[in-house]
Every structure is written in C-alpha cells, then in structure tokens.
Amino acid sequence: MTEPVSAIRNLGPASVDQFARAGIHSAEEVRALGAEAAYRRLILAGTRPHFIGFYALVMGLQGRRWNDLGPDEKAELRVVFDRLVAGIAEKAKGRSDFEAALDMLGVRDPDVPGRR
Template sequence: MSDPISSIRNLGPAFEQACTQAGIMTAQELRDLGADEAYARLLQAGTRPHFIGYYVLVMGLQGRPWNDCKGEEKKALRERFDAIKASTSRAPESQLISDLDAVGVRVSASDLKPV
C-alpha cells in the first residue's frame, strides 16, 4: 500500500481530499509530480488559489516546516505561484461555482431546511 498524501509533512486531510479530487492519490505520486505541476492540477480541479497553500506544499515536499519560507526564497516562490495561477485554466464548472460563490448565489446543503 502506498503512503497517503497526509503522511507528507504539513499536509493534512483537507489537502489530501483536494489532491484526490485532482486525481493525485498517493504521496509518491505527489512527489513525482512536484509542487508546481501538482498545484496546477489542484487549480484545474477547482481548488482556489492561495499562496500560503502553495508554499506549504513546497516546504512539505522538501521536508521543511511550513513557516520556514522567508525572504528571497518566499519572493521567488510568489513569482512561481503567480505564474502557475496565470497559466492554469480552471474547468468551466469550477469557474461557474467560483463565480456563484463570489456573488453569494450558491448555498450548501446545510443551508437548506426541510419545510
């Protein structure tokens, strides 16, 4: 059996679930893809871009604490994150959901109450 994604430092169950939705099933697959390709796949699958999430992934794949990223290294990672975000197109349905969220149209199941 392969190690779960959550076995990688800094990455928990929520990140593991996002990876599963992006078709990344194991820690080894995530390592093989590398941070940039994996993050692009997460964005394509509908994950909202978030710089901290990106650099936490980078630090985790390097076996470093999430908050170990500082100074020039953090600046360089920000440039990589911006490039990934700019070059990644989201699935049309993910963009629709994002747009609905932005205007407050979409509701969750917990918002619905039986009559």
C-alpha cells in the first residue's frame, strides 16, 4: 500500500495538489526522487518557486518540522534552491513557447526518464 504525499511531514493539501499536477502521487515517489528532483518537477509543472516551500520539503523528508533549521543550514539550502531555480530558467532558454508550455504541464521534459 502506498502512502499519500501528505504522509511526509510539512506537506498538506496544497502540496498534495501541486505534486499531483507534477505527476507525483505518493510519498514513496517523493522520497525516491529526493527534495531537489521533486521540487524541480513541481516547478516544471507550474508551481511558482518559493524558498520556504523548498526547505519545508527538505525538512519533511528528514522528518523535521519545516522551521527546524539553523541559520547555517538555511543559508546552505538557499544556495541549493537558487541553483535549482537558475538551472531551470537557463534550461528554458531556447525552447519554443509550445515546448515550454508542455514542460510546465509536465507533458514533456527530456530529463525525466520515459518522456520525449
């Protein structure tokens, strides 16, 4: 039996909806992807990047409260988040509007196995 996405600490109904739009329907899928890949999929599916949402996911996957991090850890996660968002923006350059729309809908992303 699979666990719902909401079984991960810090993830509620809004997160469940966002993950569903990204084609992720279970906590096991989120855990298998890891925080960065899962959050990347959320962004590509249309979720607006938000640092607190990212680090809430990271903390949840560690079984920790969303605000259970010190300033050094928060600074490290900010670097990861900024790199992730910048990488998505850089990758988006040069695509047609149609390709970008397909990626945002989660229909086509060449970095996701099985999608072309």
